[in-house]
Amino acid sequence: MDFETHKREFKEQGFTIVRNALSQRELADLEDAALNVVKDHPSASGEDYLREGNIMERDPGFWFLMDHPKTYPLITQLLSPHSRIMSAELIRRTGQGQDDPVDWHDDGPACPSYRELATPAPLMQLKVGYFLEDCLDDQSGNLVVVPGSHLFPEGPPDDLPHGLQHPEAVAVKLHKGDAILFHNALWHCVLQATKPKLRMNIYVGYCYAWMAPFDRSASSLYLRNALSGERRRLLGDFDEPDTNWELVRKVFRGSPELVALGLSGRLATLAKRRLKKAKRKILGENLY
Numbered sequence: 001m002d003f004e005t006h007k008r009e010f011k012e013q014g015f016t017i018v019r020n021a022l023s024q025r026e027l028a029d030l031e032d033a034a035l036n037v038v039k040d041h042p043s044a045s046g047e048d049y050l051r052e053g054n055i056m057e058r059d060p061g062f063w064f065l066m067d068h069p070k071t072y073p074l075i076t077q078l079l080s081p082h083s084r085i086m087s088a089e090l091i092r093r094t095g096q097g098q099d100d101p102v103d104w105h106d107d108g109p110a111c112p113s114y115r116e117l118a119t120p121a122p123l124m125q126l127k128v129g130y131f132l133e134d135c136l137d138d139q140s141g142n143l144v145v146v147p148g149s150h151l152f153p154e155g156p157p158d159d160l161p162h163g164l165q166h167p168e169a170v171a172v173k174l175h176k177g178d179a180i181l182f183h184n185a186l187w188h189c190v191l192q193a194t195k196p197k198l199r200m201n202i203y204v205g206y207c208y209a210w211m212a213p214f215d216r217s218a219s220s221l222y223l224r225n226a227l228s229g230e231r232r233r234l235l236g237d238f239d240e241p242d243t244n245w246e247l248v249r250k251v252f253r254g255s256p257e258l259v260a261l262g263l264s265g266r267l268a269t270l271a272k273r274r275l276k277k278a279k280r281k282i283l284g285e286n287l288y
């Protein structure tokens with residue numbers, strides 16, 4: 001499917017599927033990284049459901065997903081070129097032990113909800129689900145969606161019959177390596193798995209650059225230093241917001257006067273700006 005068709009499908013249905021988003025090599029790397037997370041988990045030896053957030057901190061094998069060439073260009077066009085990562089989670093469902101067949105919901109906070117901002121609900125976060133196992137029948141803990149429900153004026157009612165009992169519900173069928181992108185307002189739930197079968201997947205959620213992540217507060221020193229460029233930006237790792245948007249852009253990229261000052265001149269200008277800022281902080285906005 002071409003780029004424009006994905007965009008149209010997402011806008012009309014609230015989701016789109018990128019088939020074969022991951023190569024065999026990428027799948028193997030992700031499986032290794034996922035097993036590293038699973039083995040550290042208290043339920044690792046059991047069969048229970050497992051959902052772990054903040055996985056970019058856990059293994060470098062996940063990092064390439066942040067700006068993956070098969071999905072990230074869609075994020076920049078559907079959401080914004082100024083997006084960031086809101087969450088990165090690993091989910092393991094085994095079809096055995098305790099499971100969490102989540103009920104109908106749409107995504108986002110409750111205070112206020114995205115739906116309170118506008119009708120239909122605006123696109124504020126976009127999740128990409130990468131599947132590491134085939135999920136091709138209706139018994140493997142499938143994700144279930146109501147196509148087009150992101151345009152409905154309300155979220156799913158509490159008494160909506162679960163899963164496929166709802167006449168407009170569709171079980172998403174994915175091959176290992178496929179990715180699904182979905183809108184925060186899409187009604188979705190998960191089917192109870194009825195046979196032992198591994199369903200392992202990763203969700204990377206994106207939101208606007210100024211929104212807060214929900215599975216982490218800040219990157220570790222290790223991650224900040226190990227990542228560079230776009231990926232660092234995608235995790236929101238700036239010393240201060242204006243270090244990012246003002247100083248870097250104006251001083252080092254944009255302003256011919258500052259560039260003409262040479263390195264020591266630029267450093268002196270930066271230092272003066274910092275001092276002014278500190279003074280403003282101490283004395284208040286109106287006193288300097």
Ligand SMILES: O=C(O)CCC(=O)C(=O)O
Pocket residue numbers: 091102107143188189190203
């Ligand atoms: O696919 C799943 O297991 C749960 C997905 C879900 O409901 C969500 O991430 O909001």
